[in-house]
Amino acid sequence: MSTAHTPDRPENGRNDDPQDRAPEHGHAPGQGQDERAGYKTDADSPAVDARDTASGAQDPAAANAEAEAPSRVELPEKQGSAGAIPQFDVTLQIRRYNPEVSDEVRWDEYKLTMYGTDRVLDALHKVKWEIDGSLSFRRSCAHGVCGSDAMRINGQNRLACKVLLKDLDLDKPITVEPIKGLPCEKDLIVDMEPFFQSYREIMPFLVAGGNEPTMERYQSPEDRARFDDTTKCILCAACTSSCPVFWTDGQYFGPAAIVNAHRFIFDSRDDAGDLRLEILNDKEGVWRCRTTFNCTEACPRGIQVTKAIAEVKNAILSRSM
Amino acid sequence: MSTPLKARISVPRSKDLEVNGVKYNRSSSRRNNFEMFAWLFMRLSGVVLLVLVFVHLYVNLLVEEGGVHAIDFGFVGGKWANPFWQVWDLLLLWLAMLHGTNGLRVIIDDYAEKDRTRFWLKVFLFVTSAFVILLGTLVIFTFEPCPVGADPALLASFCTAG
Numbered sequence: 001m002s003t004a005h006t007p008d009r010p011e012n013g014r015n016d017d018p019q020d021r022a023p024e025h026g027h028a029p030g031q032g033q034d035e036r037a038g039y040k041t042d043a044d045s046p047a048v049d050a051r052d053t054a055s056g057a058q059d060p061a062a063a064n065a066e067a068e069a070p071s072r073v074e075l076p077e078k079q080g081s082a083g084a085i086p087q088f089d090v091t092l093q094i095r096r097y098n099p100e101v102s103d104e105v106r107w108d109e110y111k112l113t114m115y116g117t118d119r120v121l122d123a124l125h126k127v128k129w130e131i132d133g134s135l136s137f138r139r140s141c142a143h144g145v146c147g148s149d150a151m152r153i154n155g156q157n158r159l160a161c162k163v164l165l166k167d168l169d170l171d172k173p174i175t176v177e178p179i180k181g182l183p184c185e186k187d188l189i190v191d192m193e194p195f196f197q198s199y200r201e202i203m204p205f206l207v208a209g210g211n212e213p214t215m216e217r218y219q220s221p222e223d224r225a226r227f228d229d230t231t232k233c234i235l236c237a238a239c240t241s242s243c244p245v246f247w248t249d250g251q252y253f254g255p256a257a258i259v260n261a262h263r264f265i266f267d268s269r270d271d272a273g274d275l276r277l278e279i280l281n282d283k284e285g286v287w288r289c290r291t292t293f294n295c296t297e298a299c300p301r302g303i304q305v306t307k308a309i310a311e312v313k314n315a316i317l318s319r320s321m
Numbered sequence: 322m323s324t325p326l327k328a329r330i331s332v333p334r335s336k337d338l339e340v341n342g343v344k345y346n347r348s349s350s351r352r353n354n355f356e357m358f359a360w361l362f363m364r365l366s367g368v369v370l371l372v373l374v375f376v377h378l379y380v381n382l383l384v385e386e387g388g389v390h391a392i393d394f395g396f397v398g399g400k401w402a403n404p405f406w407q408v409w410d411l412l413l414l415w416l417a418m419l420h421g422t423n424g425l426r427v428i429i430d431d432y433a434e435k436d437r438t439r440f441w442l443k444v445f446l447f448v449t450s451a452f453v454i455l456l457g458t459l460v461i462f463t464f465e466p467c468p469v470g471a472d473p474a475l476l477a478s479f480c481t482a483g
Contacts, residue, residue, distance in 0.1 A: 245431055
């Protein structure tokens with residue numbers, strides 16, 4: 001399997017079928033964008049008379065494209081009018097592990113030609129789809145919402161779908177590893193069970209008693225704002241797997257569980273805050289936080305994780321005193 | 322309609338969960354306030370220690386002429402003749418030792434991966450800390466610069482001068 005890739009392969013792959021690949025990846029090849037002048041907006045082409053003649057010449061083609069449109073997704077060509085998308089070579093070093101073949105971990109290197117609009121996830125796709133199909137990683141929405149593709153990119157926990165290649169130092173190889181502290185199952189896939197177990201333990205759901213309203217439970221904007229930051233969590237595990245305390249033995253609840261407890265503890269509609277504080281007042285609870293801020297740095301949603309943990313600490317303290 | 326809250330919560334709190342023969346349970350849930358008080362103690366003792374340590378340094382090194390060279394057996398003996406400095410040094414000793422011991426305990430928790438390693442490192446830590454604390458306390462309270470009936474040749478000059 002591993003012999004399937006050679007450094008010069010990416011160029012071959014790209015020449016296979018540029019028509020099919022280009023729209024899917026979102027990068028127009030750069031030449032030929034004037035063929036579809038009909039799609040240009042006024043803002044994109046200040047030279048009105050030039051556009052008129054061009055569109056006049058291309059009208060039949062544009063009409064054609066429109067007729068068969070329903071089955072095709074045409075990406076707007078205006079990117080092209082702003083100039084060609086820069087193209088560069090990147091070297092990707094991926095940590096490979098397949099327990100069915102060997103217990104040894106190895107690092108595979110791939111040389112790819114990528115574009116300025118590409119993310120690390122696109123590079124991984126390119127490897128998997130065109131070079132080595134045995135590469136395994138999780139991804140679902142690919143747009144930074146589902147939280148599936150957290151991985152260690154150049155030693156930092158990031159979502160592969162949110163890191164643009166052009167923002168990395170391309171002179172050096174880009175290293176991609178699975179997130180740390182959770183058992184690796186294959187390549188970039190880890191067993192998330194310890195992570196989700198901590199999550200389940202803090203009861204991540206609304207517990208509300210009292211008189212049940214017939215409609216929704218009302219909350220003032222101020223009360224809602226109290227825990228707004230921690231509602232943004234997508235459970236990608238980037239924070240928990242960046243925490244040095246969690247790396248030791250995986251017993252610590254971890255930032256993600258505490259963030260999600262915070263989301264309910266400070267929710268004015270929730271009644272089980274005390275219970276959650278009790279759960280987190282554990283030997284492995286909030287007191288193991290050393291405020292190294294790795295979690296805050298790693299969070300792809302920009303949640304102030306360490307601050308949330310500190311607020312839970314204070315809540316436990318003021319409840320006990 | 323009104324049932325107690327806890328009874329109403331039937332939660333998937335995932336005890337005894339086993340995946341592929343691996344148990345991911347938290348080793349033991351120890352829910353008392355010890356960790357909370359330890360955390361609080363570190364903060365409070367840290368603030369108090371700042372005052373204790375810097376006053377200690379100021380009095381020992383800057384008030385007297387000669388700095389560190391002025392500190393000798395006689396200096397310490399003179400200081401501990403005053404109950405104020407006895408209490409001050411006792412506080413300094415206990416807070417610094419407990420603060421440091423708890424810090425090391427936390428570091429052992431964070432860096433030792435096996436429970437057995439953890440256990441023995443902590444036993445060693447607690448025994449040595451207890452030894453230092455007790456010995457220090459004993460010295461502060463029983464310190465006698467001019468013991469009666471000792472060989473005059475071994476005593477400090479100010480014992481024989483008076």
